[in-house]
Amino acid sequence: MSHAMPHHAEHSRGIHIHPSILSADFARLAEELARIRNADAVHVDVMDNHFVPNLTLGLPVVQAIRRATDLPLDVHLMIQDADRWAPAYAEAGAESVTFHAEAAGAPLRLARELRSHGAKAGMALKPATAVEPYLDLLEELDLLLLMTVEPGFGGQPFLDVVLPKIRRAREALDGSGVPVALQVDGGVTRDTIMRAAEAGADVFVAGSAVYGAEDPEAAIDELRSAPLR
Ligand code: DX5
Ligand code: ZN
Numbered sequence: 001m002s003h004a005m006p007h008h009a010e011h012s013r014g015i016h017i018h019p020s021i022l023s024a025d026f027a028r029l030a031e032e033l034a035r036i037r038n039a040d041a042v043h044v045d046v047m048d049n050h051f052v053p054n055l056t057l058g059l060p061v062v063q064a065i066r067r068a069t070d071l072p073l074d075v076h077l078m079i080q081d082a083d084r085w086a087p088a089y090a091e092a093g094a095e096s097v098t099f100h101a102e103a104a105g106a107p108l109r110l111a112r113e114l115r116s117h118g119a120k121a122g123m124a125l126k127p128a129t130a131v132e133p134y135l136d137l138l139e140e141l142d143l144l145l146l147m148t149v150e151p152g153f154g155g156q157p158f159l160d161v162v163l164p165k166i167r168r169a170r171e172a173l174d175g176s177g178v179p180v181a182l183q184v185d186g187g188v189t190r191d192t193i194m195r196a197a198e199a200g201a202d203v204f205v206a207g208s209a210v211y212g213a214e215d216p217e218a219a220i221d222e223l224r225s226a227p228l229r
Contacts, residue, residue: 015202015228018043018204019207019210020043021042021045023154023155026057029064029065033069034069036071041074041095042065043076043205044057046058046077048078051079051102052078054152066093074098075097075098076098076122079099079100079103081105082099082110086110086113087114087117089119090119096122098124099123099124104123111123111141120143122142122144123143124146127149127150127162131169132168135176138173138176142179142180143180144182146169146183147186148185148186149185151185158188159186164199170199181203183202183204184203188223190209193206193226194227209223
């Protein structure tokens with residue numbers, strides 16, 4: 001293999017920023033969506049108080065969000081029994097629907113079902129879940145989400161312990177050549193996004209780093225250019 005790659009080589013994949021509305025004001029969602037017009041998609045965290053110890057929103061609110069913005073919806077399901085509930089989010093018009101491997105009985109069948117509804121199929125792994133058992137499934141997926149916090153809450157610190165897994169996933173993706181987006185979610189800031197991008201991620205979810213900022217669109221631009229500096 002090659003030695004020193006040009007410094008910018010790892011960024012040729014591009015940097016996609018998906019703000020998480022978990023950190024937005026839920027009573028003013030339409031206005032909050034209008035504050036992130038330069039985002040690549042809006043990340044919607046669905047939690048059921050069973051898979052994670054928190055409860056957020058479900059299908060009716062996702063349908064309302066679909067009507068309230070032109071941005072693509074990146075739905076992240078942190079719910080048990082994903083096999084049963086996930087397809088309805090694809091039918092609701094989500095561009096991508098991501099289920100947790102830990103919560104899916106038949107991830108392969110579910111991924112195919114999501115695609116059959118016209119959505120991109122995403123699969124998420126909690127920080128302590130190894131990626132290796134799932135590498136043969138990659139061609140059935142459009143998106144692999146590696147959580148960089150324990151799912152459930154915004155505002156937690158980025159877990160650097162996940163970086164080697166991001167690197168291994170990137171190597172597997174590059175080796176197989178399948179076009180799967182590699183997303184990280186949790187604790188993404190102007191600082192940590194550089195490490196995640198260097199490890200090989202190309203889609204970055206950011207909740208508090210965007211909605212905690214005075215100007216969310218400026219925060220998105222700063223995150224997008226941070227790994228390029
Ligand atoms: C956590 C959610 C994240 C959360 C990220 O379980 O999946 O999407 O909104 O928030 P920050 O960016 O504040 O860690
Ligand atoms: Zn999320």
